[in-house]
Amino acid sequence: MKRRELIRAGVLAGAAAALRPPLGMAQSTALSSELTPAQSGVDASKDLAAPGWKPLFLDEHQNETLIVLSYLIIPATDSPGAKEALVNRYIDLVLAADTRETQRAFLNSLGYLDGESMRRFKAAFRYLSREDQDDLLHALAYPRNASGWTGERDAMPDTGHAHFQALKQRIMTAYYSSQIGEKELGWDGAFAHGSYEGCDHPEGNHK
């Protein structure tokens, strides 16, 4: 490429340059804008617990429904559950930044739950008794296969289970990526645990 062409191209590129902070000279070390927040040492783990938290994307009913559902899917046992892990707040944060398509798909799934609830119990999911909530979730939680008696395949797609799975996967991701979730898995908070020792069984006996 000719030098003149490059200079001309450089003028156009200047428009992009104008968006950057002014710089007198070339720097060899990183500009703060060229590090990810993580590389700059930002710790965002307390953000979701901030006082006065309000949802960015979900409305109040959706948020409350999500809290109820997430706690049914991952309840407190001998360890805290989804509610304590603020699973709803994380899901809201991620959804707020996601595409309309993804946002709509999530709301569809949440809406399906309320739709089923209204159809069967004449009330929205979050207002049902624990017993009725369980009854409804049980019907959705497991995939349905054709009976095999007639040899015919289920003509209807398993919509209910698909919506349940979509919501459950989000809740699981949110829970197990939280500090509470890492602890639930048994992580002791250390990064190194010695050398990888591998298999020391005699040949042919590896269970």
Add this chain to the structure above:
Amino acid sequence: MSMNYTAEDALQQTYDAVVVGSGATGGWAAKQLAEAGLKVALLEAGRAVTPKEFTEHMPSYKLKYRNHSPEVVRTRPIQKQCYACMEYNYEWFVNDLENPYSTPPGKPFTWQRLRVLGGRSLVWGRQSYRLSDTDFKAASRDGYGDDWPLTYADLAPYYDIVERYVGISGAAEGNEMLPDGQFLPPMKMSCGEVLLRERVKTKFGHTVTIGRAAILTQNHNGRLACHYCGPCERGCSTFSYFSSPFTTVKDALSSGNCTLFTNAVVSHVNMDNEANKARGVTYVDRLTRQLKEVRGKAVILCAQALESTRILLNSSTREYPNGLGNSSGALGRYLMDHVVGAGASGRLPDFKTLPDANEPQRPNGIYIPRFRNTPSSNKHSRFIRGYGFQGGAGAEFNFSAEGYGASLKKAVKEGVYGMSLGAFGESLARWDNYCEIDRDLKDAWGIPALRICMTHGDNEAALMEDAGATAAEMLEAAGVKDIRVQAGVEMPGMAIHELGTARMGSDPKKSVLNPFNQAHDVKNVFVMDGASFVSSACQNPTLTMMAVTVRACAQLIDRFRRSEI
């Protein structure tokens, strides 16, 4: 660790060698040439990198989006197709909005790039395998394509040099397709992997070995052994995996003979047309957008296969209207990337080992070297060449457990013992797979961008189909249940092993470079990266790229000593 980088005025000095790119190969070129006493200018398009920005010990709950950042999606829609590009480190990867390239309709190609000191050596997969003469002389064996203009014996001493310096952990196996090297002690295998090794040997006669990895299993050359924290691609505070900024580039700078230019986005090679010699390169300062020139007696491109070729294509002159050093027409042609998309996975229900969040994380897997179309196996009826498998086995938390409630929490922790294999297949060198300059597209620095045209062909598809079936058979032999098979072909670029486009050869009419990576047409221009590969083999290429670079540098140093440059 501190580094002293100086950015001096380029016009004041003519260097012996201008090395473009500071990754796996550029780092080696700078080190070898500078330590031999040559004055080297090392140009890197990105910024310097420091250990302060390593994040391998940061749990994901400290990330605002816990690794689902919309910023990654917005600015790295292509880069995020690589598993290693994440909320932790996405700034190491190029901003796709500033670094465009085009592809023809219906022929997607994913191009993963880093522009930062060390390039992709910061995030590479670290798997390090030698090629054998079955690879270097593949064309003579099956009639397809061309042999390399060098043999295993030519390259073996340079593999030795690279391995001894880098530190490759691995096990010697005496396998005909996978020559042994200078190994540090191998990492250990899990129980499932040992079982697979035993069964695959008994039933099929094939070798299952631990991955040969550029990760230290003992302290080596001033670097510490791996501490098994896991995510190497976020940086390593003990420098236990090989990356150029903290090894080769550091050595080059310590020699006192190497000047590093960061933020130097090289646009083209400058020619002295009368002498038919390169006189250096022009770069755009990444931050100020100023044009600068660095003069050198030799120009060595180590910018990554497609980038090195892009620079040559953008360096056209009246004498070389179709790209510098392109009298053969082969520049940009024979683009390769290992074919991926096939494998199998399942679980070993008899294994009672529970997943353990506090288990040391081995950043390595197992490897099954190529067993199709080998000297000791029959010629396959449906395809030439072959593939290798990478994989692993171990106890995992069961995040896809059924149901909900307390029983779900319990099932997650009980986990499953999983095993999987994924194939990397040879990508045939084809004239029709190429890159060229897209006249309508420029990057943010005004440099014309590439149009990349590549598809995998019938042979690659046949390899993947066979790989899916053989992976399933091997897992079945180990007692794996619920086996799921993949036998597809992923889009080119997914293996991140781009090779070719400035191939070596003895015949200047058919190749761009001579057997020592020197341009046939312009004797002081060299391409010392994956662009020079004649065929792709199926092994991960970085080790071979580094060995080829060290060999070419040895020859270049000799030529300098004889005043031929």
